[in-house]
Amino acid sequence: DPFSSDPERHPVLQVNTLKPFNAEPPPEILSDSYITPSAFFFKRNHLPVPQLDQASYRLQVEGLPQGVLSLSLEDLKTKFPKHTVTVTLQCAGNRRGDMNKVKPVKGLNWGVAAIGNAKWSGARLRDVLLAAGFEPGVAQWARHVQFEGLDKDVTGTSYGASIPLNKAIGEEGDVLLAYEMNGEDIPRDHGYPVRVVVPGVVGARNVKWLGKIVVSAEESSSHWQQQDYKGFAPGTDWNQVDFESAPAIQELPVQSAITVPADGAVIHHSDETLTVAGYAWSGGGREVIRVDVSLDGGKTWQVAQLRSGDKGQAPEPSPPPGRAWAWKLWEITAPLPPEAEELEIICKAVDSSYNVQPDTVPPIWNLRGLLSNAWHRVTVRLRR
Ligand code: MTE
Ligand code: MO
Structure with missing residues (x-):
C-alpha cells in the first residue's frame, strides 16, 4: 500500500x-x-x-x-x-x-x-x-x-x-x-x-x-x-x-461562503437576532471590499462587518493595493423576521475591481465543477 x-x-x-x-x-x-x-x-x-x-x-x-x-x-x-x-x-x-x-x-x-x-x-x-x-x-x-x-x-x-x-x-x-x-x-x-x-x-x-x-x-x-x-x-x-x-486556471475569481449557521440547521431561539459568519477572498491580490448578506432569499441586503484578524486582537496591517493575499472573515448580527419559519441566508462578496459573484450556478456550471463561486445560500428553520 x-x-x-x-x-x-x-x-x-x-x-x-x-x-x-x-x-x-x-x-x-x-x-x-x-x-x-x-x-x-x-x-x-x-x-x-x-x-x-x-x-x-x-x-x-x-x-x-x-x-x-x-x-x-x-x-x-x-x-x-x-x-x-x-x-x-x-x-x-x-x-x-x-x-x-x-x-x-x-x-x-x-x-x-x-x-x-x-x-x-x-x-x-x-x-x-x-x-x-x-x-x-x-x-x-x-x-x-x-x-x-x-x-x-x-x-x-x-x-x-x-x-x-x-x-x-x-x-x-x-x-x-x-x-x-x-x-x-x-x-x-x-x-x-x-x-x-x-x-x-x-x-x-x-x-x-x-x-x-x-x-x-x-x-x-x-x-x-x-x-x-x-x-x-x-x-x-x-x-x-x-x-x-482553454487556458490553465491561475488567478481565482471572487469567492465567499457562509460558515455559520450550517445549511439545514434548526435554530431554536428565544432572542430576536441571528448571527451569520463566513469568509470572503478574491484571487490576484484583489482585496475584498464588501460582503452583502441577505436573510430573506435576496430581497433585502445588509453589509457585513469584515475583519483581518481575530476578535479582540489587532488586525493584520492592510496590504498594499494589488497584494491582498489573505481572506477576510465577516459577520453580521441581524434581527430575525418575527413570523418566518424558514430563512434563506445568502452572502456575496465584492472585490477591489468591483468583481461580484454570479447569483446562480447554472450559467457557470462546467463539467469539472471548478470555479464554483455563485452566491452562497443556506436554509435554516426557526423554532420558537
Ligand atoms: N502538490 C503536489 N506535489 N501534489 C499534489 O497533489 N495538490 C495541489 C496543490 N499542490 C498537490 C500539490 C492542489 S490541487 C491543491 S488545492 C493544493 O496543493 C492543496 O494544498 P493543501 O493540501 O496544503 O491544502
Ligand atoms: Mo486543488
Missing part, C-alpha cells in the same frame, strides 16, 4: 477520499480563527505523501544558462532572507458540491471548506531565481516557471504545475518557497519540507514536496496543467471537451 506511510490526521476532518487523502474541516472551524490551524487546513493530495528527510532534501533549479543550482534545506534557510506572508489557499474545486446539485460533475464533492488561511515563511522564489542566474536580458525566451513535486504515482510520474514568469519573478508577486506554515515546519500533508506558495493563484499551482524548478518557454506538460484545472462553458460535455482550447 503506497499510502501506508501517510501521516496521521485530525479526526474532525471530513474525509472526501482516504487514498489519496482529501479532506476539509467542518465549515464553522474556518470562521473560528483568522489563521487556520494546520491540523484543520484542508488537505488535497493527488498521490501518496512522500517520505522526505531534511538532511538529504535537495531542490534543483534548472533552465538557466548558468546551469543547475542545487539547494539544500539549510541553503534555502540561510542563503536567502526569510519572508512571512499570510496567504489564503483555495482549491479550484472548492464548493463543487453546489455545482453537483445542479447537474453531476466529475471531481471530489467538496463543500465550502477547501480553503484556508495560513502564515507561510520561506525564501522568495524571485531571490532564488536571481541566485540561479536569472536576468531579464539573458532569458528572453522564458515565459513560465515549472514546479515538480517529489510525490509520484505508480509509473513514477510526479505532480507538476507552472505559473507565468512575471508572477514568479515580479517584486510584488510574493511567491515563496515556504518551509514553515504557521510558524512551524510545514506538516507532511502540506508539503514538508518545502512547498511553493503562489499568493492569489489557484491551489493546484502551489506545488508541495517541491523537488524541481524549471524556467522555461513552455508551461508545465503535467496532466494537472494541461488536462485538468481549466474552465469550460456550461454546454461543453465530455464528448466535446478540448483541454487545449
